Structure formats: structure tokens, C-alpha cells
Amino acid sequence: MSLPARSSRPRRQALAHLGRAALAAAALAGSAPAAAPASRDEPVELTLWVMPVTTNAQHDIPALLAPWLRQHPQVRVKLTVLDWESGWNKITAAAASRRGPDLLELGTTWMPAIAAMGGLERLSDAQLAEVGNGAPFFAELWKTTQIFGRPGVYGVPWYADVRAAYYRTDVFAQAGIDPKQAFASWDSFHAALRKLVGQRLFGQPVAPLAYAGKNDWNVVHNLAPWIWNAGGDLLTPDARRSALDTPQALHAIDYYASLAVEGLVPANALEKDSDILEGEFVAGRYAVIFSGSWLVRRIFAAPRGAPVQANFDVAPYPAGAHGHATFFGGSNLAIFRGSRHKAEAWALIKYLASEPAQVQLAQLSSMMPVRPDAAADPALTSRHPAYAKLGAIVADGRAYPPIPAWGPLETVYTKHLGQLAELSSGVTEPYTVAKMRAQVARAVVEANKVLEEAD
Amino acid sequence: MDGSTPLGTAGAGPAMRSGPRPRRRRRADLFPWMLLAPAALMMLLVNVLPIVQGFRMSLLKLNQYTLDQFLDAPFVGLRNYRNVLFDADSPVHAGMLLALRNTALYAVVVTAAAVATGLAVALLLNRDFPGKAAARTLLMLPWVVPTYVVGTLWGFMWQRDEGIVNHVLVDVLHLMHDKPFWLIGGNTFFAIVIPTVWRAWPVLMLIFLAALQAVPEELYEAARLDGAGAWQRFRHITLPALKPVIVIQVMFQIIDNVYSYNIVAMMFGKGAGYPGEWGDLLMPLLTRQSFSYWRFGEGAAVSFVMMAAMLVFVGVWMRAFRRSMTREE
Numbered sequence: 002m003s004l005p006a007r008s009s010r011p012r013r014q015a016l017a018h019l020g021r022a023a024l025a026a027a028a029l030a031g032s033a034p035a036a037a038p039a040s041r042d043e044p045v046e047l048t049l050w051v052m053p054v055t056t057n058a059q060h061d062i063p064a065l066l067a068p069w070l071r072q073h074p075q076v077r078v079k080l081t082v083l084d085w086e087s088g089w090n091k092i093t094a095a096a097a098s099r100r101g102p103d104l105l106e107l108g109t110t111w112m113p114a115i116a117a118m119g120g121l122e123r124l125s126d127a128q129l130a131e132v133g134n135g136a137p138f139f140a141e142l143w144k145t146t147q148i149f150g151r152p153g154v155y156g157v158p159w160y161a162d163v164r165a166a167y168y169r170t171d172v173f174a175q176a177g178i179d180p181k182q183a184f185a186s187w188d189s190f191h192a193a194l195r196k197l198v199g200q201r202l203f204g205q206p207v208a209p210l211a212y213a214g215k216n217d218w219n220v221v222h223n224l225a226p227w228i229w230n231a232g233g234d235l236l237t238p239d240a241r242r243s244a245l246d247t248p249q250a251l252h253a254i255d256y257y258a259s260l261a262v263e264g265l266v267p268a269n270a271l272e273k274d275s276d277i278l279e280g281e282f283v284a285g286r287y288a289v290i291f292s293g294s295w296l297v298r299r300i301f302a303a304p305r306g307a308p309v310q311a312n313f314d315v316a317p318y319p320a321g322a323h324g325h326a327t328f329f330g331g332s333n334l335a336i337f338r339g340s341r342h343k344a345e346a347w348a349l350i351k352y353l354a355s356e357p358a359q360v361q362l363a364q365l366s367s368m369m370p371v372r373p374d375a376a377a378d379p380a381l382t383s384r385h386p387a388y389a390k391l392g393a394i395v396a397d398g399r400a401y402p403p404i405p406a407w408g409p410l411e412t413v414y415t416k417h418l419g420q421l422a423e424l425s426s427g428v429t430e431p432y433t434v435a436k437m438r439a440q441v442a443r444a445v446v447e448a449n450k451v452l453e454e455a456d
Numbered sequence: 457m458d459g460s461t462p463l464g465t466a467g468a469g470p471a472m473r474s475g476p477r478p479r480r481r482r483r484a485d486l487f488p489w490m491l492l493a494p495a496a497l498m499m500l501l502v503n504v505l506p507i508v509q510g511f512r513m514s515l516l517k518l519n520q521y522t523l524d525q526f527l528d529a530p531f532v533g534l535r536n537y538r539n540v541l542f543d544a545d546s547p548v549h550a551g552m553l554l555a556l557r558n559t560a561l562y563a564v565v566v567t568a569a570a571v572a573t574g575l576a577v578a579l580l581l582n583r584d585f586p587g588k589a590a591a592r593t594l595l596m597l598p599w600v601v602p603t604y605v606v607g608t609l610w611g612f613m614w615q616r617d618e619g620i621v622n623h624v625l626v627d628v629l630h631l632m633h634d635k636p637f638w639l640i641g642g643n644t645f646f647a648i649v650i651p652t653v654w655r656a657w658p659v660l661m662l663i664f665l666a667a668l669q670a671v672p673e674e675l676y677e678a679a680r681l682d683g684a685g686a687w688q689r690f691r692h693i694t695l696p697a698l699k700p701v702i703v704i705q706v707m708f709q710i711i712d713n714v715y716s717y718n719i720v721a722m723m724f725g726k727g728a729g730y731p732g733e734w735g736d737l738l739m740p741l742l743t744r745q746s747f748s749y750w751r752f753g754e755g756a757a758v759s760f761v762m763m764a765a766m767l768v769f770v771g772v773w774m775r776a777f778r779r780s781m782t783r784e785e
Contacts, residue, residue: 086726090747097523114750118524216611216639216729269616272639274725405520412748413547419730429641447547451749454519 045345048079048102050092052332054160055366058082065361069352076345089408095337096120103340104350106159106332109145109400110407115335116148116155117405122336123153128347132157132354137372141329141400149240149404156335157354158371160362162293164222164328165394166319171312172200172207172288180316187230187256190319194265194289202285202308210260211278211287214271214426215419221411222328223291224418227253229399230321235414236452240402243448245414245441253321254418254441255434258425268426283309291318297387298367315390317397329398331368369395406455410448417444514756523752536757548745548754554733555741562649562737563713567706569653574660575702579694581661582668592665599658607722610651614638614723639724644735648720652713660705667701668694703777710773711766715739738762 055061062080070076081102083091089111095101096118107115115121129135135143135154142158166184173180176196183193197209212223225235233250236243244250260266270278275292282290283303290296300309317325334353336346352358359375362368364384369391370376382389401407421440425432512527514536522529539546581592601609613619615638622635638647675693684692717739724731731740742762746755774781 093520093523093750097526099524114520118520214640215732216723216725218725218729220729268637268640272616272637274729409520409547409749409751412744416551416730416744420732423640423732426637426640428637443550446545447550450545450547455521 043075045076045342046079047076047104047342047345047349048081049349050081050083050088050102050105052085052088052106052108053082054106054332054362054368061365065353065358065365066349069349069358073345073348076349078349092120093118099339101337101339103342104334104336104346107156107335108332109142109158109330109403110411112145112156112333112335113148113403114405114408116153120338121155122338122340122343123155124157129154131351137356137374138354139329139371139373139395139398141398142331142333142371145400145403146333146335147403149402156333157350159332159334159353160359160366160368161329161331161371161395161398163331163369163391163395163398164226164291164293164318165391166289166291166316167282167296167313168289168316169202169207169285169287169309169312170314171308172197172202175202176200180314184316184319184325186320191260191265194260195263197288198265200288205285207285208267208270208287209265210289211270211282212261212266212291213273213275213278214422216272217274217419218415219275220415220418220422222330224254224257225401226291226318226325226327226399227257227321229326230318230324231256232321232323236402236404236410240404241452243410243445243452245448246438246445249323251438251441254421255437258421258432258437261422261425262427262432268428271422271426283307285309294369294388294391295367297385297391301385313387315387315394317394324397326397326399327394329395329400331371404455406451409451413447413451414444417441417447510756511760513753514760516753518751518753518756520750523750529753532753536754537761540754540758541761546754547749548751548758550745551736551741552738552758555736555738558645558734558736559714559716559738561645562652562716563710565649566652566656566713566716567709569649570656570660570709571702571706573653573657574705575664575698577657577661578664578668579690581665592662595661596658598655601655603655603718604722606651606655607719608726610647610654610719611639611723614647640732642734644724644732648723648731648735648737651719651723652716655719656709656712660709663701663705664698667698671697700781703773703780707770707773710769714762714766717743 049062051058051062059080059082062082063078066078070078085108092101092105092107092111092115096115097120099120101120107121112121116123132138135146138158139161142161146154146156146158148155168180168183170180173183173193176193178193178196182189184190194209197207200207200209213219221235228235228245228250231249231253233247233253234244235250245254261268261271270287273281278287278290279292279296279299281287282292282296283300285308297315300307300313303309318327319325334350336343336350340346353362354371356372356375356378359370359372360378360380363370363375363381370378370381373395375381376392376395382392401411404410417440421437423429424436424440430436509527515531515533516522516527516529517532517535518526518529540548540552543549577595581588581595598606613621616622616635619638621638625631626633626635636643638644671694675697676689679689679693716737720731720735720737720740721743724735730736730744738758742755742758746752746758
């Protein structure tokens with residue numbers, strides 16, 4: 002039994018209006034004003050939604066905007082700092098109800114979904130020309146402003162989340178390991194980790210490597226570079242099927258899990274989240290950890306003179322048979338479809354994507370710029386050699402395909418790959434390749450179901 | 457206004473039934489309805505309309521591709537119910553049987569442990585001793601901790617090597633040789649049960665204590681004179697006296713625990729992780745597999761299935777213990 006998709010019956014329409022009203026109420030107060038577009042000299046209030054990109058975004062973002070606001074005295078920016086947990090619901094509610102801010106920050110994996118919902122303004126050719134058709138930005142990040150397989154650009158990259166290996170130089174020296182050699186290949190990395198077993202720092206044991214298990218949001222981000230570097234992928238080239246069960250991907254998953262099975266990653270690391278593990282790396286509990294650029298700031302936020310501050314360095318992911326790509330994420334800026342101040346919103350976006358603003362944001366936040374010129378700016382690279390290395394690693398950044406279904410897909414992968422981490426801990430049952438393959442097979446079935454719905 | 461006709465006497469005499477009712481009287485009849493109207497309106501807005509809307513959503517193909525149509529999304533009848541209940545390939549269905557098993561066990565174990573602990577401590581506190589008021593206040597502390605904080609805190613406490621639980625069990629009390637994992641594997645079930653009990657029992661204790669103080673002391677004195685021991689006094693006086701309260705509290709606890717979310721979500725990745733085969737409950741599963749998957753129609757269907765199951769449970773429970781609740785037994 003089914004009814005037509007749309008009904009003209011007034012009662013149903015009334016119910017639909019009621020529902021939209023509920024969605025609109027769910028969107029934040031202070032959404033786009035209903036007034037007519039302002040003339041050039043009329044005061045304009047732009048509403049801006051951002052995530053907590055710095056530790057004190059309510060203070061830092063106005064500082065970032067200050068130079069632009071001085072040039073646009075008629076504009077006032079009303080800032081709302083969302084959080085990553087509730088931000089998704091607020092943005093989707095805004096997109097569905099068509100009532101939201103004038104411009105907003107979106108995670109790179111969120112953008113295609115919100116754009117596909119019709120929540121974002123597609124950039125015009127003139128606007129694209131103003132930002133060099135994406136040429137100033139890292140190409141992988143520019144791709145995330147689009148919807149896979151469809152024409153159109155819906156925003157501009159704002160800041161980058163790039164991952165790299167952080168290692169303790171003192172522990173490597175103590176174990177007689179050449180870092181360059183250690184990260185040269187998967188084999189040499191494995192050999193280096195084995196040499197690190199039993200190392201101690203100031204009398205305390207140091208585990209070779211740490212990565213988080215199922216109780217974390219980074220499960221997919223942590224594993225993706227290994228899969229890419231083995232020549233595999235998370236999706237087929239047409240982005241319509243899961244590719245987790247290809248031989249290359251299975252090889253990478255097995256390699257990654259085996260590090261825990263062998264005890265090179267301690268089982269107790271698998272019960273923690275990335276935040277705890279980063280803190281423990283800073284405290285000298287692990288010799289190697291994979292993390293983002295924010296870890297540099299965290300290291301220097303430790304008490305002055307903490308041993309890690311003079312004894313860490315950054316390296317690319319160990320090279321697999323197909324390179325040493327790293328995970329590339331971050332956030333983009335976009336104009337909300339319902340904005341009444343699109344011209345002012347676009348002007349602000351252009352400013353925030355400019356080289357000086359990118360450098361300033363990177364200094365405020367420790368996230369990486371989205372433009373090669375900003376990433377190479379001496380104001381950043383001179384702060385610590387790690388930033389210069391991160392700036393080089395960015396060139397190997399790889400982003401997920403910008404498909405609208407990425408959110409559900411990542412949830413599926415997180416669940417099943419998290420279960421694999423539990424399996425590799427050996428707490429419940431011994432790890433075998435057959436069990437790993439069975440878990441991956443379940444992930445593929447579920448992922449394909451999600452992807453089928455997107456077709 | 458002078459005192460209008462008392463409600464209790466309205467229509468009491470035959471003379472008042474004949475002829476048109478005085479205007480003041482009609483106003484008096486409306487007065488109770490006027491008092492009820494704001495609450496009824498709020499109930500309509502806050503409860504009834506969302507339920508109607510939720511049921512409508514459960515009949516629609518409402519996902520990220522149709523969300524902008526909202527209640528005009530394609531109508532699919534009962535397909536969402538079929539998918540979530542019987543379609544093994546449905547992403548929302550995946551893992552549901554495990555979550556159902558865990559939720560049933562969790563609700564029963566937490567309820568039993570919380571009620572038993574609350575009752576035992578209430579019995580201990582139902583006697584005079586120095587510092588009784590302070591003890592009662594201190595014992596209430598777990599209850600004032602918000603559930604999401606409980607989940608986060610216990611997430612740290614359960615850590616194998618750094619957590620205080622294993623430190624106490626292994627290093628202090630020497631109850632075990634090896635430190636077990638609590639956040640990985642089968643122990644995750646206990647890792648979610650124990651904090652829930654820890655937070656739930658104090659309020660039950662307070663309720664039972666209030667009920668105990670209403671039991672006439674003469675009954676215990678008479679029983680003592682008849683030679684009844686402590687167990688017999690508990691079995692034949694305390695328990696029957698508390699039965700109405702226990703029956704109601706068990707029902708509320710079961711409902712609360714079936715809908716439990718915060719502790720599990722915060723303990724395992726703050727909502728982003730996966731609690732595992734022994735840690736996943738129906739509400740975290742529902743949240744993850746309807747909101748994160750953007751399958752709102754199927755998510756609404758699961759919610760209605762849960763609501764229907766709980767309505768059946770409440771109906772059966774009320775029917776089974778109706779007499780106990782009204783002390784008619």
C-alpha cells in the first residue's frame with residue numbers, strides 16, 4: 002500500500018508546515034534575518050556559525066575577523082560557536098528548514114551532504130574566478146567543496162586537518178633507530194617498532210606505538226592512510242560500492258591490526274580515545290603516535306621543559322607499495338542557501354581564505370592552512386621545524402571522496418573497524434585473518450546498503 | 457467574588473436540577489476546565505503532537521535525500537517497520553538483536569541491583585544513629601551527578617592500567633591476579649551496569665526511606681512481643697508495607713533503563729565510538745543507526761516499536777500489581 006509522494010490534502014500540508022516549524026525552531030536562534038537585502042551603506046548583520054577551531058573561538062574568531070571588519074564598517078558579525086557533537090544536527094535542521102546562518106563552517110565530509118540537501122549556495126562562475134577556480138588551494142581539499150560526480154562548487158576550504166607520525170627522537174636514538182629509515186617502508190617501520198620493544202624513559206616503560214580502538218571518532222581516519230598506501234581504497238572509483246574487501250585493503254587492515262596483535266600497540270591503548278593517547282604521548286608513554294597538527298601545540302602546552310618538547314619530530318606515514326599518503330580533512334566555508342546577505346558573506350569567505358587570514362588562523366588554532374603559500378609562510382614554519390615538515394606532508398594529503406552518503410558510511414566503517422580493533426586486542430578471542438575478513442565482509446554488506454540508497 | 461458553589465455540592469439537590477442554571481454557576485463549572493487548560497495545551501504541544509508527527513515519520517521514506525520534504529517525503533506504509541524488525545540487511549536492523557539482548561539484561565540487572573541496594577541502605581538508615589542526616593545527604597551524591605558525567609568519569613575509572621577500579625581490585629584488595637579489561641570484550645556489560653546502579657540506588661533509597669517512616673512502629677513492637685525475628689519482621693511487615701512503592705519503582709526503573717543512553721554513549725567514544733557487542737543498548741543503537749545513518753523514517757519506526765513494547769510492559773505490570781499498588785491486597 003502506498004500513497005503518492007506528495008499530497009494536496011490541506012491537512013497533510015498543515016502537518017508538513019508544522020513539522021518545518023519544528024525544524025526551524027530546532028535551528029539556532031539568530032538565524033538569517035528575513036529583511037530585504039541591504040544596500041551598500043545599510044548596516045548588515047552577518048550570522049556566522051563555526052566549530053571550536055581554537056581553544057577559545059569566541060575570542061579568537063573576532064580577532065581573526067577584525068581586519069576585515071575594519072574595512073567593512075557597515076557589517077557586524079554575529080558569531081555562534083557550535084560543537085562537533087551537536088553541530089551536525091543543528092546544521093541539518095537549518096538546511097531542512099531553510100533557516101540558518103548567512104555563512105557557516107562545515108566539516109569536509111559534511112559538505113556534500115548539506116549541499117545535496119540544497120542547503121548551500123552554489124558558487125557562480127564569477128565567484129569561482131575570484132578564488133582562482135581553486136588553484137590557490139590544495140587540490141585534494143578543493144575537491145571536498147564539490148559533490149562527487151556532479152558539477153558545481155559549494156564553498157571554499159578554510160583549514161586542514163592533516164595527520165603525520167610523531168615520534169620521540171630520544172627513544173629512537175636510545176634504540177639505535179634511524180628515523181628516516183624507520184618510516185621508509187612498512188617493513189622498516191615494523192622492524193623499528195620491534196626494536197623499540199622494552200625501551201624505557203626515565204625509568205618508565207615506553208610502548209612502541211599507540212592508536213585508538215573502538216571508543217574513538219578517528220577509527221576510519223587512522224586506518225585510511227594505510228589502505229591508500231597499500232593501493233586500496235575505501236570506495237570503488239565510482240564511489241558506489243565499498244572497496245574494503247579488495248586484497249590491497251585487506252592487506253592493509255591485516256598489517257595495521259597485526260601491530261596490535263604482536264603487542265607493538267599495547268592492548269590498553271585500544272580501550273582509550275585519541276585525546277587520551279595524545280596526552281600519554283606527551284607524557285612519554287609511547288615512542289610513536291599518528292596525529293594531527295594540533296599535537297604540536299599540545300606538546301608545547303605541557304609544563305615548560307617537559308622532555309617531549311626537545312625530543313620529538315614529525316615524519317610522513319611509512320611508505321607502502323603505493324606511497325605515503327596521509328589523511329586530509331578539515332573544514333570548508335559556505336554560504337547558506339537562505340542567506341539574505343550573500344554578497345557580504347562571500348566577501349568574508351574570500352577574506353578568510355586569503356593567505357594572511359590563513360596564516361593568522363593557523364597561528365591561533367594549530368590547524369594547517371589550506372593553501373600551499375600559507376603553509377610555507379615563514380611566520381608558521383619558523384615556529385618549530387615540525388610545522389615545516391607538516392607543511393611538506395600536506396602535499397601527500399588525501400581526502401575522502403565527497404559523496405553525500407559519507408556520514409552514514411563512516412559510521413558503518415567506524416563500527417566494524419572498531420570491532421576489528423577489539424579483535425586485535427586479543428581480549429575476547431585470538432585474532433585470525435579469517436575473523437578479520439568476516440568482520441570486513443559484514444562492513445561491506447552494510448556499507449553497500451547505505452550506498453545503494455544514495456543511488 | 458464571594459465563594460461560589462462548592463464543586464462537591466454541585467447538583468446535589470433536586471431543586472437545582474430544574475430550570476436554567478444561574479450564570480455564576482456556569483462560570484463555576486468552567487473554572488476547573490480553565491485551570492486544566494494550560495496543562496492540557498502543553499500536553500498537546502509537547503506530547504501528543506510530537507507523537508503524531510513521529511508516527512507519521514515512521515511511515516515515510518525520510519532520509520538525507522528526502523529530509524527537505526519532511527512530512528511530505530514518500531509514503532512507504534509499514535515498510536520501515538518491516539525493515540527494522542525483519543530485514544537482516546537493513547543497516548538499522550544490524551546489531552539490533554544483540555542490543556535487544558543487552559538492553560533486556562541491563563534493565564533487569566540494573567533494576568534488581570539498584571532496588572536491592574536502595575532498600576538495604578534505606579533499612580540501615582531507618583534507625584537513629586549519630587550523623588544520620590549527614591550520611592543520608594552524602595549517600596545521595598551519586599544521584600546528583602549527571603548521567604553524561606557518570607559515563608565520562610567511569611570511562612576513566614574502568615581503564616585497565618590507569619583506572620582506579622583495577623587498582624583497588626588488584627593492587628589494594630588483591631582480589632585478582634591480573635587486571636581485567638572493562639572497556640573491551642564481555643566485561644563492557646558490567647562496565648555499563650555498575651555505574652548505572654551506582655547512580656540509581658540513592659534516589660530509590662530516599663523513596664524507600666520515606667515509605668519506611670510511614671510504617672507504624674506499633675506493628676514492629678507487636679511482632680517483637682510475639683517473638684518475631686528480624687527476618688520475619690522484614691518479611692511480614694516491612695516488605696508488604698513497601699510493596700506498593702517497590703512495584704512502582706521497579707516499573708519506573710525498567711522504563712528508565714530500557715531508554716538508557718547517556719552513560720553508554722559517553723563511556724564509549726562520547727557518542728562517536730561503538731560500545732561493542734556487550735555494551736551496545738537499544739537507545740545508542742537507535743541514535744547511531746537512525747541519526748548517524750540519516751534514516752529518520754526507520755528510526756521513528758524503531759522508536760514506536762520500543763514505545764509499544766513499553767506500553768505493553770506497563771499495561772501488564774499495572775494489571776499484575778494493581779491491587780498491590782493500591783494497598784488493597
